[in-house]
Amino acid sequence: MDIYKNYLDNIREALTMSTAGNTLNESIDKSFKSEQIRLLADSAQANPMPSLMKLSSEWNLQPALNQKLGLHPDFEYLKKTLGFEEHYIHSMFIDIKRSTNLFKRYSPLVVAIITNTVQRAAIHTCMMFGGYVHRLHGDGTFVYFGGRNQTPKESIHRCLQAASLFSHFMKTDLRGLFEAHNIEPIYTRIGIDYGDDKHVIWTMAGVGEVSEVTTCSLHTSLAPKMQAHAEGNGIVVGDNILKLYPTEFYSPVCHRPGKEKFRYIFTDPDNNFYYTQHDFNWQKFLKASDKIVTNALTGEISIKPKQVLPSATTSALASIASTNRPYYDGEPTA
Secondary structure, eight states: OGGGHHHHHHHHHHHHHHHHHTTSOHHHHHHHHHHHHHHHHHHTOSSOOHHHHHHHHHTTOOOOOSOOTTOOTTTTTHHHHOOEEEOOEEEEEEEEESGGGGGGTSOHHHHHHHHHHHHHHHHHHHHHTTEEEEEEETTEEEEEEOOTTSOHHHHHHHHHHHHHHHHHIIIIIIHHHHHHTTOOOOEEEEEEEEEOGGGOEEEEEEETTEEEEEEEOHHHHHHHHHHTTSOTTEEEEEHHHHHHSOOSOEEEGGGSTTOTTOSEEEEEGGGTEEEEEEEEOHHHHHHTSTTEEEOTTTOOEEEOOOOOOOOOSHHHHHHHHTTSTTSOOSSOOO
16 A cells, blocks of 8 residues: 555665675675665654655544653653553554564665564554554564543554554565565564453553553453464454454454364453454455445555545636536526
8 A cells, every 4th residue: 555655665675775785896885785774764763654644644643653662641640650540451462473584685784674664664553543652572562552532442443443554564565575576475463452441450560760651451461462363464352352343354263274272362260251362354344444445356455535625616616517508607606
């Protein structure tokens, strides 16, 4: 999709420069290395690239920019008070797989450009939909969705939108670029869960500045575990997501061949508690959106442009109406 064009361009340039640099003498190769360093710096820019920022305007989003890692703004005060607060949250863990294989063909600098750009695309996509990046695990990303000014249903819808768009980017756009360079594609796996007010505690973890404001909840812990059960470029969600946001796009993980024993992601027989995990069909979810256009021939999707209605004045309609006489004679009508 066009919204990730700038990110793909960054990776494409790094791959092209790396290939060309292998055949050059040392003095020329230094100039290529300086350009690669520039791309590395580009991959670390805080603001979303223009192609993704366009989405904010098209979909009337309210991006959560200017963040601090591990400090959700609604609960940042807890770092000073050392207290706690009960409040719902959606937890999402995005993991990037097979990136280690890139070292077989590319220098650490090129691998850093690729992985940083992919992770940046994940971070910025979440920010576009109001997500707050809580923690980075190598090239994995843990994100919270929700807060005091959103309902749980609103925030899970935004969470699923972000996860679905990023999964599409990985499965189609990035895969196509890698295959064009004969590179084994990397892929993502995503886990998402929801804990309500009575099942989530916000508090500070750590000491002094070696700390973060985080959540203590079964459902915070389950999101990364669900990720491990997702298919390549797949999304697995917990049972609470279905109850909060029911659609036809879920299927228990145990319905997947080879996963028959993995219906439950967590069990507590003593309390008769069995928590089911589900595959989320993000492709059908996207195609069902009124903001997405699906090509009838290829099945490819794209973002539907924002429609701008023309002014409903006589002068604005003149060029159209003048071709439809006798209903318009060039003079204002009552």
